[in-house]
Amino acid sequence: QVQLVQSGAEVRKPGASVKVSCKASGYTFTSYDINWVRQATGQGLEWMGWMNPNSGNTGYAQKFQGRVTMTRDTSVSTAYMELSSLRSDDTAVYYCARGRGSRSFDYWGQGTLVTVSS
Amino acid sequence: IQMTQSPSSVSASVGDTVTIHCRANQTINYALNWYQQRPREAPKLLVYAATTLQRGVPSRFSGDGSGTVFTLIISSLQPEDFATYYCQQTFGPPPYTFGQGTKVDI
Numbered sequence: 001q002v003q004l005v006q007s008g009a010e011v012r013k014p015g016a017s018v019k020v021s022c023k024a025s026g027y028t029f030t031s032y033d034i035n036w037v038r039q040a041t042g043q044g045l046e047w048m049g050w051m052n053p054n055s056g057n058t059g060y061a062q063k064f065q066g067r068v069t070m071t072r073d074t075s076v077s078t079a080y081m082e083l084s085s086l087r088s089d090d091t092a093v094y095y096c097a098r099g100r101g102s103r104s105f106d107y108w109g110q111g112t113l114v115t116v117s118s
Numbered sequence: 119i120q121m122t123q124s125p126s127s128v129s130a131s132v133g134d135t136v137t138i139h140c141r142a143n144q145t146i147n148y149a150l151n152w153y154q155q156r157p158r159e160a161p162k163l164l165v166y167a168a169t170t171l172q173r174g175v176p177s178r179f180s181g182d183g184s185g186t187v188f189t190l191i192i193s194s195l196q197p198e199d200f201a202t203y204y205c206q207q208t209f210g211p212p213p214y215t216f217g218q219g220t221k222v223d224i
Contacts (some may be wrong), residue, residue: 035214037161045153045161045204045216061213095160103208104151104166111160 002026004096004109011115017084020112022096029077030054033099036070036081038092039111046092050099051079086116119144119207123217130222134195138220140188140205149209152181152190155219156201164203165190192222200224 049060097105165181
């Protein structure tokens with residue numbers, strides 16, 4: 001069965017960086033895009049960007065341009081999202097989600113809580 | 119592209135029919151998805167391409183609309199349907215924006 005398993009919760013100080021992983025199983029990793037979506041506590045969903053695991057091509061929301069980097073390691077079917085220059089308002093649950101050709105997100109990781117606090 | 123959902127919350131009872139609206143500020147054809155999110159869970163895809171039910175989703179959920187106006191209808195509300203629902207547009211190049219969510223509670 002398709003699964004996306006994310007790395008565990010992280011705590012960072014303002015100005016630091018965090019790298020979240022998303023390990024895919026149950027399907028061919030390079031055949032579907034990986035998207036990243038975040039959700040601050042009590043807030044809605046915010047799309048951050050996408051990556052094509054086959055080509056490595058990426059696209060980021062303008063809000064995160066220059067601060068986010070999405071990469072992958074196809075040998076272990078894992079996608080990564082690194083966010084730098086962290087601020088307190090980056091405290092959120094970060095999700096990876098598989099994107100289909102219909103551009104719908106059909107499988108999601110369990111979420112990774114990133115807390116930014118001094 | 120901005121997505122606006124209404125209402126922001128709705129109170130309902132088991133067995134009720136609930137309608138959630140989503141409006142885009144420009145045409146997005148049929149590029150509209152609906153997700154359900156229960157507390158402390160990841161979102162779950164319910165409907166894609168405006169009207170197509172995701173495999174395994176109960177038939178009491180249905181989606182309608184095209185262009186700029188869309189609806190999600192939940193018929194005969196069940197206890198497990200009390201959750202927050204989000205629309206998402208995926209028209210053209212990214213960003214793929216979400217609506218602000220509609221909370222369905224008892």
